[in-house]
Amino acid sequence: MSAYDPNNIFAKILRGEIPCEKVFEDENTVAFMDVMPRAAGHVLVLPKAGARNLLDIPQDTLATLIVSVQKIARAVKAGMEADGITVHQFNEPAGGQTVFHIHFHVIPRWEGASLGHHAARMGDMAEIRRHAEKIRAALAAQS
Numbered sequence: 001m002s003a004y005d006p007n008n009i010f011a012k013i014l015r016g017e018i019p020c021e022k023v024f025e026d027e028n029t030v031a032f033m034d035v036m037p038r039a040a041g042h043v044l045v046l047p048k049a050g051a052r053n054l055l056d057i058p059q060d061t062l063a064t065l066i067v068s069v070q071k072i073a074r075a076v077k078a079g080m081e082a083d084g085i086t087v088h089q090f091n092e093p094a095g096g097q098t099v100f101h102i103h104f105h106v107i108p109r110w111e112g113a114s115l116g117h118h119a120a121r122m123g124d125m126a127e128i129r130r131h132a133e134k135i136r137a138a139l140a141a142q143s
């Protein structure tokens with residue numbers, strides 16, 4: 001497995017070098033909208049600390065990350081009025097990973113609606129921003 005590369009796109013987003021539609025941030029974690037959503041309201045949750053994927057992330061970083069994943073999953077379900085949530089996490093190219101800073105995909109699901117393809121096409125940014133607003137509102141209502 002390769003070492004963590006601090007020039008990956010999510011590291012650049014975390015450093016503020018590339019914009020993102022952020023919905024949540026705490027001491028350890030950031031969550032922002034996926035620009036190529038597999039469903040409306042698709043959010044990515046990642047640690048601020050650099051780790052390539054599940055295979056190298058330190059346990060304490062993983063522990064705080066998964067708690068944030070749960071928090072975001074609840075907010076996405078409520079904010080998007082979804083019937084369910086799918087969580088994906090890919091490791092290494094053979095495992096489907098395309099960005100090498102660990103992240104969890106939190107994807108709202110509705111009965112009867114199939115999942116779109118992975119990283120297939122850019123979403124509409126105005127629509128993504130509207131979904132982000134709903135998720136931020138649900139997060140605000142949580143606390």
Ligand code: 5GP
Nearest residue numbers: 009020033034035036090096097098099119
């Ligand atoms: P992976 O295959 O690594 O699990 O997923 C990477 C995800 O990052 C994909 O769902 C893709 O749509 C998303 N993505 C790729 N580049 C960017 C970007 O610049 N900004 C955001 N917000 N998402 C991105």
